[in-house]
Amino acid sequence: MGKTIRTYCMMTVITAPTDEEAQARAQAYRDGLDEGAVRGMLQSYGLSGNAMTERARDAFITQAVIGSPQTCARQIESFLRDCEIDGLMFIFDDYTAGIAATGSEILPQLRQAFA
Numbered sequence: 001m002g003k004t005i006r007t008y009c010m011m012t013v014i015t016a017p018t019d020e021e022a023q024a025r026a027q028a029y030r031d032g033l034d035e036g037a038v039r040g041m042l043q044s045y046g047l048s049g050n051a052m053t054e055r056a057r058d059a060f061i062t063q064a065v066i067g068s069p070q071t072c073a074r075q076i077e078s079f080l081r082d083c084e085i086d087g088l089m090f091i092f093d094d095y096t097a098g099i100a101a102t103g104s105e106i107l108p109q110l111r112q113a114f115a
Contacts, residue, residue: 006086006087007084007085007086008085008086008087008088008089009062009063009079009083009085009087009088009089010062010063010088010089010090010091011062011063011064011065011076011079011088011089011090011091012060012062012063012064012065012090012091012092012093013064013065013072013076013090013091013092013093013098013102013106014026014029014064014065014066014067014092014093014098015065015066015067015068015069015072015098015101015102015105015106016067016068017068018068019066019067019068019071022066022067022068022071022072023066023067025066025093026059026060026064026066029059029060029093030059032059033059038061062091063079065079069101069105069106069109070109072102072106073105073106073109073110073113076088076106076110077109077110077113077114080110080114090102
């Protein structure tokens with residue numbers, strides 16, 4: 001049809017000053033997972049449980065990067081280099097803190113890596 005199609009991926013970003021703090025926050029989400037809510041959400045999308053419910057048991061249905069800003073930047077860089085995608089749409093567990101840390105600490109590292 002003469003149109004360019006671009007591919008974007010959703011990615012959950014959980015960052016904290018240290019890898020250990022970020023992993024602890026991610027674990028709190030895993031520990032509090034409501035599997036019934038996940039099944040209901042998937043059913044509302046017309047999907048049966050199976051693999052997606054299994055993936056959700058990790059509490060993140062999307063690709064996730066978890067760690068310090070440096071760790072997250074390395075993981076995102078690796079993902080972008082290894083996958084044939086045009087961009088990412090970030091999801092933050094704490095929007096205000098996550099977007100601030102991404103803008104001030106993660107994106108500058110990615111800009112340098114891809115300069």
